[in-house]
Amino acid sequence: MNPAWFSPGQPRRRRPLTRAYRLSKRLLRVPTKPRSHRPSAAAPRPPQRPRPRGRLPRSCGSGRRSVGLRGLLVAALLELLPAAARAGIVATHAVLEYCSGGSVHRHLRSLRHGHGLTEPHAALVVHQLITALAHLHAHQIAHRDVKPENVLYTDGARRSVKLCDFGFALHCGKKLLKTVCGSPAYMAPELCTKGAYLGPPVDVWALGCFAFEALHGLCAFRASDMATLQLRIKRCDHTPFSKTLSPAVQRAVRSLLVVDAAQRPSADETLLSWEALRRAPDADASVDRRQALPAAASVIDHRMS
Numbered sequence: 110m111n112p113a114w115f116s117p118g119q120p121r122r123r124r125p126l127t128r129a130y131r132l133s134k135r136l137l138r139v140p141t142k143p144r145s146h147r148p149s150a151a152a153p154r155p156p157q158r159p160r161p162r163g164r165l166p167r168s169c170g171s172g173r174r175s176v177g178l179r180g181l182l183v184a185a186l187l188e189l190l191p192a193a194a195r196a197g198i199v200a201t202h203a204v205l206e207y208c209s210g211g212s213v214h215r216h217l218r219s220l221r222h223g224h225g226l227t228e229p230h231a232a233l234v235v236h237q238l239i240t241a242l243a244h245l246h247a248h249q250i251a252h253r254d255v256k257p258e259n260v261l262y263t264d265g266a267r268r269s270v271k272l273c274d275f276g277f278a279l280h281c282g283k284k285l286l287k288t289v290c291g292s293p294a295y296m297a298p299e300l301c302t303k304g305a306y307l308g309p310p311v312d313v314w315a316l317g318c319f320a321f322e323a324l325h326g327l328c329a330f331r332a333s334d335m336a337t338l339q340l341r342i343k344r345c346d347h348t349p350f351s352k353t354l355s356p357a358v359q360r361a362v363r364s365l366l367v368v369d370a371a372q373r374p375s376a377d378e379t380l381l382s383w384e385a386l387r388r389a390p391d392a393d394a395s396v397d398r399r400q401a402l403p404a405a406a407s408v409i410d411h412r413m414s
Contacts, residue, residue, distance in 0.1 A: 206271070208261035208262060208263050208264075208271055208273070209262075209263070209264050209265060210261065210262025210263055210264050210265050210266070210267050211261065211262055212257060212258050212259070212260060212261050212262070213234065213257040213258075213260045213261075213262070213270065213319075213323065214256070214257035214258040214260075216262070216267065217257060217322065217323070217326050220326055221326075222326065223325070223326055223327060224325075224326050225322065225323055225324045225325045225326035225327075226323050226324065228324070228354065228355060228358050228386065229386075229387070230267075231320065231323040231324045231358075232358070232361075232383055232386035232387045233268065233387050234260070234270050234323060235316070235319070235320045235323065235383050236380070236383040236384060236386075236387040237269065237270050238255070238260060238270060238272060238316060238319065239316065239376050239379055239380055239383055240380070241271070241272040242255070242272070242309075242312050242313070242316060242376040243375075243376035243377050243380065245272075245278075245312075246309045246312070246375065246376055246377075248280075249280055249281065249282040249283075250278055250279070250280055250281070250308075251278065251279055251281050251286075251307075251308025251309055251311065251312055252272065252275065252277070252278050252312050253277040253278065253279065253290055253291055253308060253311055253312065254274060254276065254277045254278075254290065254291045254292065254295075254315075255272070255295065255312050255315035255316055255319055256291075256292050256294075256295045256315065256318075256319060257319060257322055257323070258274075259272060259273050259274040260272060260273075260319070261273050277290045277291060279308060281307075281308040283307065285305035285306065285307065286305065286306055286307070286308055287304075287305055287306075289303060291311070291315070293335060293338060293339075294318065294328045294329075294330055294331070294338070295314075295315040295318045295319070296311075296314075296315075296339075296342060297310065297311045297314035297315070297342075297370065298314070298342055298343045298345070298368050298370075299311070299370050301339040301342050301343050302343070306370065307370060309375065309376070310370040310373045310375075311370075312376070313365055313373050313374065313375065313376060313379070314365065314366065314367075314370075314373065316365055316376070316379075317329070317362055317364075317365025317366040318330065318366070320361070320362050320365060321347065321348075321362055321366075324351070324354060324358065324362070325348070325350075325351055327348060328348075329347040329348055329366070330342050330346075330347055330348075331348065343368065344368075345366055345367075345368050347366065350362075357385075357386060358386060360382075361379075361382045361383060361386060364379060364382065365379060
């Protein structure tokens with residue numbers, strides 16, 4: 110017998126039960142007993158409804174209903190199909206309109222660094238985006254997340270765009286809002302102060318940031334940290350304009366980037382200036398005029414609570 114295990118005149122020491130038990134089972138080639146009686150799989154959690162990012166317009170109603178949002182420049186949510194419940198999980202499938210040209214952000218990233226769209230092409234895209242925002246604002250709806258990632262080309266020709274991603278959209282009218290949302294580089298100065306704000310002027314500021322990035326291929330406001338970024342936005346200290354841009358285009362972008370929300374123009378008020386830029390000699394080549402005009406396109410939507 111091992112003297113370390115038992116010596117005369119000393120109390121006999123016992124090995125831990127779990128160790129002896131595991132050792133004997135290993136010698137007998139029997140599966141060992143688990144130390145705790147924990148279940149092999151966690152108990153299934155009750156199904157949880159995903160929390161929406163924002164509220165859709167209340168006028169949309171619920172279920173499959175066609176609403177008054179009509180416009181060729183707004184990506185349509187065609188239909189909502191409730192899926193059959195499986196394993197206690199309830200899901201809803203959204204049938205969306207397909208825009209095969211990809212996003213404006215993806216197209217800008219494919220260009221050479223520091224190079225954006227040509228002035229006629231950028232004016233064409235911005236004019237269509239203004240038309241979409243003016244249409245939304247006429248229905249008292251604020252998008253609150255305008256950026257190149259949410260502007261899609263309808264096809265590979267890249268001559269027509271549509272606005273998408275209404276996760277932060279809200280039927281607000283002239284009501285003051287307090288929720289800070291959107292992408293930091295496209296936030297308006299009133300969002301950086303974390304005070305109450307109106308929805309449509311926030312979209313106009315983001316439109317100015319979009320126009321700047323479309324022309325330069327770079328964000329208008331850039332910084333290494335959030336505090337510096339917000340300070341530059343509140344001062345409207347954006348990246349200098351390229352020397353190759355015409356004075357008319359620079360004035361059109363500056364008219365959108367106004368720090369005071371009360372002095373910032375509406376989407377309707379900016380249509381004329383961008384319409385003139387869109388009608389430049391190179392802008393109308395191989396462009397269908399009907400693509401830039403609102404048309405009857407039903408949008409199937411639902412209210413998210």
